Amino acid sequence: MRKMFLCAITMFVLSGTFASEQFDGDKNNPKNSEPHGFFIKRPGLNFSSATYNASTTELTVKMPTATNGGKVEIYRNGARVVSANAPAGVTLSYVLRNYGTGNYTVIVSSRNTVAYCRSMNVK
Numbered sequence: 001m002r003k004m005f006l007c008a009i010t011m012f013v014l015s016g017t018f019a020s021e022q023f024d025g026d027k028n029n030p031k032n033s034e035p036h037g038f039f040i041k042r043p044g045l046n047f048s049s050a051t052y053n054a055s056t057t058e059l060t061v062k063m064p065t066a067t068n069g070g071k072v073e074i075y076r077n078g079a080r081v082v083s084a085n086a087p088a089g090v091t092l093s094y095v096l097r098n099y100g101t102g103n104y105t106v107i108v109s110s111r112n113t114v115a116y117c118r119s120m121n122v123k
Contacts, residue, residue: 050108050116057097057122061108065089070110077102096122 050061063069063086072092074082081099086092096104101122108116 050106050118052106052118052120054120057095059094059096059106061086061092061094061116063088063090063092063110067110070108070115073107073109074099075105075107076100096120 049064050059052059059074061072065088067088069085069087069090072082072084072086072094073080074094074096076096076099082094084092103119103121105119106116107114
Protein backbone atom coordinates (compact mmCIF):
# COMPACT_ATOMS: atom_id res chain seq x y z
CA MET A 1 0.00 0.00 0.00
CA ARG A 2 2.83 2.35 0.89
CA LYS A 3 4.64 1.67 -2.40
CA MET A 4 1.47 2.35 -4.40
CA PHE A 5 0.99 5.63 -2.54
CA LEU A 6 4.57 6.69 -3.26
CA CYS A 7 4.18 5.76 -6.93
CA ALA A 8 0.99 7.79 -7.18
CA ILE A 9 2.56 10.85 -5.55
CA THR A 10 5.68 10.54 -7.72
CA MET A 11 3.67 10.24 -10.92
CA PHE A 12 1.60 13.32 -10.01
CA VAL A 13 4.61 15.44 -9.18
CA LEU A 14 6.74 14.29 -12.12
CA SER A 15 4.04 14.13 -14.77
CA GLY A 16 4.96 17.58 -15.97
CA THR A 17 1.73 19.31 -15.14
CA PHE A 18 1.29 21.98 -12.56
CA ALA A 19 -1.97 23.47 -11.44
CA SER A 20 -2.21 27.22 -11.42
CA GLU A 21 -4.91 29.75 -10.88
CA GLN A 22 -5.81 32.54 -13.21
CA PHE A 23 -7.96 35.44 -12.10
CA ASP A 24 -10.28 37.36 -14.40
CA GLY A 25 -11.72 40.74 -13.66
CA ASP A 26 -10.23 43.53 -11.61
CA LYS A 27 -6.70 42.52 -10.58
CA ASN A 28 -6.55 45.17 -7.89
CA ASN A 29 -9.62 43.79 -6.15
CA PRO A 30 -9.41 40.00 -5.76
CA LYS A 31 -12.93 39.88 -4.26
CA ASN A 32 -14.35 40.74 -7.70
CA SER A 33 -12.21 38.10 -9.39
CA GLU A 34 -13.30 34.57 -10.13
CA PRO A 35 -10.60 31.86 -9.97
CA HIS A 36 -10.19 29.47 -12.88
CA GLY A 37 -7.88 26.46 -12.69
CA PHE A 38 -5.78 25.33 -15.62
CA PHE A 39 -2.76 23.09 -16.24
CA ILE A 40 0.59 23.97 -17.75
CA LYS A 41 2.51 21.21 -19.53
CA ARG A 42 6.26 21.41 -19.02
CA PRO A 43 7.99 21.28 -22.41
CA GLY A 44 10.94 19.07 -23.23
CA LEU A 45 10.08 16.05 -21.11
CA ASN A 46 10.20 12.93 -23.27
CA PHE A 47 9.12 9.91 -21.26
CA SER A 48 8.98 6.32 -22.30
CA SER A 49 5.65 4.79 -23.15
CA ALA A 50 4.52 1.58 -21.51
CA THR A 51 1.48 -0.54 -22.32
CA TYR A 52 0.08 -3.54 -20.51
CA ASN A 53 -2.20 -6.17 -22.04
CA ALA A 54 -4.12 -7.87 -19.22
CA SER A 55 -5.30 -10.83 -21.31
CA THR A 56 -1.77 -11.90 -22.32
CA THR A 57 -0.03 -10.27 -19.30
CA GLU A 58 2.43 -8.68 -21.74
CA LEU A 59 4.18 -5.47 -20.76
CA THR A 60 5.77 -3.45 -23.58
CA VAL A 61 8.08 -0.52 -22.80
CA LYS A 62 9.35 1.84 -25.52
CA MET A 63 12.27 4.07 -24.62
CA PRO A 64 12.26 7.44 -26.43
CA THR A 65 15.10 8.28 -28.78
CA ALA A 66 15.60 11.78 -27.34
CA THR A 67 16.87 10.55 -23.96
CA ASN A 68 19.76 8.45 -22.69
CA GLY A 69 17.50 5.44 -22.20
CA GLY A 70 16.12 4.25 -18.90
CA LYS A 71 15.60 1.47 -16.42
CA VAL A 72 12.76 -1.05 -16.05
CA GLU A 73 12.11 -2.67 -12.67
CA ILE A 74 9.43 -5.31 -12.10
CA TYR A 75 8.52 -6.52 -8.62
CA ARG A 76 6.38 -9.59 -7.86
CA ASN A 77 4.93 -9.73 -4.35
CA GLY A 78 7.58 -7.24 -3.23
CA ALA A 79 10.58 -9.12 -4.63
CA ARG A 80 12.40 -7.78 -7.69
CA VAL A 81 12.23 -10.15 -10.65
CA VAL A 82 13.49 -7.81 -13.41
CA SER A 83 15.97 -4.95 -13.34
CA ALA A 84 17.01 -3.97 -16.86
CA ASN A 85 18.79 -0.93 -18.26
CA ALA A 86 17.79 -0.02 -21.81
CA PRO A 87 19.40 2.41 -24.26
CA ALA A 88 17.41 5.04 -26.15
CA GLY A 89 15.09 3.83 -28.91
CA VAL A 90 14.76 0.25 -27.63
CA THR A 91 11.48 -1.62 -27.12
CA LEU A 92 11.38 -4.14 -24.27
CA SER A 93 8.68 -6.77 -23.86
CA TYR A 94 7.92 -8.93 -20.81
CA VAL A 95 5.24 -11.57 -20.25
CA LEU A 96 4.54 -11.28 -16.53
CA ARG A 97 2.84 -14.68 -16.32
CA ASN A 98 6.26 -16.25 -17.05
CA TYR A 99 7.50 -14.94 -13.68
CA GLY A 100 4.55 -16.48 -11.78
CA THR A 101 1.23 -15.27 -10.45
CA GLY A 102 0.84 -12.54 -7.87
CA ASN A 103 0.81 -8.79 -7.39
CA TYR A 104 3.19 -6.93 -9.69
CA THR A 105 4.57 -3.41 -9.52
CA VAL A 106 6.25 -2.00 -12.63
CA ILE A 107 8.50 1.07 -12.43
CA VAL A 108 10.06 2.65 -15.53
CA SER A 109 12.51 5.46 -14.90
CA SER A 110 14.75 7.70 -16.93
CA ARG A 111 17.68 8.99 -14.88
CA ASN A 112 16.09 10.16 -11.62
CA THR A 113 12.58 10.60 -13.05
CA VAL A 114 9.83 7.99 -12.78
CA ALA A 115 8.13 7.79 -16.16
CA TYR A 116 5.66 4.96 -15.48
CA CYS A 117 4.49 3.23 -12.33
CA ARG A 118 1.66 0.73 -12.20
CA SER A 119 0.48 -2.15 -10.04
CA MET A 120 -1.39 -5.14 -11.45
CA ASN A 121 -2.53 -8.57 -10.38
CA VAL A 122 -1.61 -11.58 -12.51
CA LYS A 123 -3.68 -14.71 -11.94
